Amino acid sequence: MDVQKHSNILFVLNPIAGDIEKEDLKEDIALICREHGITCELYTTTGQDDEAQLKEMIGAGAYDAVYAVGGDGTVSLVGGLLIGSSTPLGIIPLGSGNGLSKDLDIPQDTEEALQLIHTHVVRNIDTITLNGMPSIHLSDLGFNALVVKRFCEGDTRGPGSYTWIALQEYLSYEPKTYRIETDADTFEGKAFMVTVANANAWGSNASINPDGILNDGKFEICLIEPFPRAASVGILYKLYTDSIDTSVYTRILKCRRATIYNPDLEVMHIDGEPVETAEKIEVVMHTKSLKVILPAGE
Ligand SMILES: Nc1ncnc2c1ncn2[C@@H]1O[C@H](COP(=O)(O)OP(=O)(O)OP(=O)(O)O)[C@@H](O)[C@H]1O
Numbered sequence: 001m002d003v004q005k006h007s008n009i010l011f012v013l014n015p016i017a018g019d020i021e022k023e024d025l026k027e028d029i030a031l032i033c034r035e036h037g038i039t040c041e042l043y044t045t046t047g048q049d050d051e052a053q054l055k056e057m058i059g060a061g062a063y064d065a066v067y068a069v070g071g072d073g074t075v076s077l078v079g080g081l082l083i084g085s086s087t088p089l090g091i092i093p094l095g096s097g098n099g100l101s102k103d104l105d106i107p108q109d110t111e112e113a114l115q116l117i118h119t120h121v122v123r124n125i126d127t128i129t130l131n132g133m134p135s136i137h138l139s140d141l142g143f144n145a146l147v148v149k150r151f152c153e154g155d156t157r158g159p160g161s162y163t164w165i166a167l168q169e170y171l172s173y174e175p176k177t178y179r180i181e182t183d184a185d186t187f188e189g190k191a192f193m194v195t196v197a198n199a200n201a202w203g204s205n206a207s208i209n210p211d212g213i214l215n216d217g218k219f220e221i222c223l224i225e226p227f228p229r230a231a232s233v234g235i236l237y238k239l240y241t242d243s244i245d246t247s248v249y250t251r252i253l254k255c256r257r258a259t260i261y262n263p264d265l266e267v268m269h270i271d272g273e274p275v276e277t278a279e280k281i282e283v284v285m286h287t288k289s290l291k292v293i294l295p296a297g298e
Pocket residue numbers: 014015016017018019045046047048070071072073074075094095096097098099152157158203272273
């Protein structure tokens with residue numbers, strides 16, 4: 001653990017995240033920074049070419065912290081660029097779900113989260129890669145990935161929209177076939193969904209990996225196997241009560257490395273952002289590879 005004062009901060013603000021107006025927040029950030037003698041710069045995402053532009057800025061800016069101001073997609077964009085570097089990732093949660101920030105116990109109240117700018121600790125967490133693409137939080141193949149894809153294709157954001165899409169897709173979803181080889185186990189068969197979990201819970205608070213630890217050098221592959229419709233309420237209940245690992249329809253493979261064979265070319269997302277799927281996905285652990293800014297006392 002490490003307490004650091006930051007004097008030159010980049011804020012990466014996603015104006016559409018969570019469908020939340022953020023104009024006043026820009027002034028609040030500037031004010032807090034001024035009060036604490038911090039130099040700050042703001043980058044507003046456009047959804048086009050942000051990664052390349054930020055890569056250049058972070059490379060040239062000598063920032064000693066970069067904050068993602070938005071949801072999990074914004075966190076993933078910024079975090080992905082900071083993996084392996086000495087610059088920590090801060091999060092001001094303003095998305096629809098804010099899953100990683102919840103798993104890190106970052107305040108969901110914006111005013112409280114803004115206090116992190118001047119009072120915090122810095123800790124290292126693990127990250128993983130799927131075919132070289134970084135994942136800090138939770139990535140899926142299967143049902144949830146399809147819902148995320150439909151959500152991203154739609155023009156309404158927010159948790160209500162996500163739930164509505166999930167209900168519609170659930171009625172027609174057919175489990176897909178996977179083969180998964182890890183350094184400890186092998187699974188072959190059909191699954192409703194396969195989650196590659198560095199963390200615990202999605203932004204909806206549904207916990208797919210209740211015992212996951214963000215800095216233990218291991219990740220979990222959490223499978224929900226095909227289940228009868230009558231079991232769906234029980235599965236949902238367990239997801240929302242941190243007990244999905246006790247369901248007879250789930251299986252958790254704890255590992256440091258895995259290969260997922262996806263012959264049906266089922267859709268995939270990484271940290272909430274749909275990505276191109278593949279028939280073979282190599283998953284690799286990168287132990288304590290990302291510095292994150294947390295409330296003092298975490
Ligand atoms: N100015 C913009 N206009 C349109 N889309 C944008 C803009 N800036 C970023 N995006 C898109 O926003 C998405 C990321 O949003 P983000 O995940 O931060 O919020 P969210 O989806 O509302 O919340 P969460 O992921 O926590 O549920 C990315 O797909 C990105 O391309």
